[in-house]
Amino acid sequence: ELQTRMPYEVDRLNTGETFSAPSLEKRKVEDFSEKFINGNLRIRLRDIVENGNAGIIGEEQSQTPSSLMEDASAQQFGISIPYKSLSESNSQIEGSVNALQPAPPPPFTKHFHGSLHNGVDSSVDGHIRNGKPRTDARGRSQLLPRYWPRFTDGELHQISGNSNSVIKPLFEKMLSASDAGRIGRLVLPKKCAEAYFPPISQPEGLPLRVQDSTGKEWIFQFRFWPNNNSRMYVLEGVTPCIQNMQLQAGDTVTFSRLEPEGKLVMGFRKATSATPSDQDNETSQIGNGVSTKGDAELDHSPWSKVDKSGYIAKEVLEGKSSIRKRKSSTLGSKSKRLRIEKEDMIELKLTWEEAQGLLRPPPDHVPSIVAIEGFEFEEYEDAPVLGKPTIFATDNVG
DNA sequence: GGGTTGCATGTCGCA
């Protein structure tokens, strides 16, 4: 899709070096992914929806460090972002839709001095941190693919709500057993923590305000432990949040930033509905989630694969083919107990008609009829109600 | 005694 249909240009770090997707060859995709890291890719979801184009703006982060400082100083905590329908949203999605790579870290610079931090770094000088050089562009590009944010449209939309905020996906992490355990400590990938969270020089760290996708705010202690001449970054106090989200080992938490507010937003993805979690297969996922044809293709979730026979095959916990391939995924060797065998997968097949049957118009809403390419569609302002058919079955005891 | 905290250690992926 990237190669053939997505009209975009990416300007890498405003250098004027742009990349035109149609000219990309497959072997270039991996290289291209790096451009996504080093450059700042913005996708206006609204453009995708309204114009059928992925309106990607190749521009470096629009905010200057000084504006970030202003935003930080003017930060209003606890802003709730109510959900609003896509058509009403002015949100700009910056960075990844599904499988793009994180935008570069903000220009972290001087150390944080406040008692609470919302994730906006108020620094100016971006090179020295804790006595060590900050992660440079190359370092950022070396963020392990398993931590690249892979947000679906829905996830991004849920985060952005109806605000005018730009969502900058930062990173994500699959919860380990200890992360999801009762200890309440979430181990953060070092590079991600250093790139996207405020700099800390003391092991005690600092409190970090994080908003979840429902608007609820949590305060975690962002800190580190000395570890083999290095550091191990953790978020402490995550148990209530994890319990609230009903997360468990194998689920994925996502971190993104709302700009210009600078709020850190934490989302999650349940393992049973995780989408492109084949995190070793980056190239196949680049561009996944960027549609040029409007709503009908806006569900870029690999869950819904429509084959020619008109069936939707939903493969829970990824496609069959990818399960076997994921030897080195996050669920791989380090989390053997989480590995899910092929036979544990659930496959749901239903026809389009059956799928339609699951959708109910919201009550008290009269649709407007829209004709698109000769087909008439009922258009509703609100999302449909998802119904569940009754399934009758008998077992060996009747 | 149970829970929490801080650090140590083993494993494994990556350079």
Added chain:
DNA sequence: GCGACATGCAACCCG
């Protein structure tokens, strides 16, 4: 071979 990370575990805290 090194570094990151998952987890074990001892010391500490508190009811």
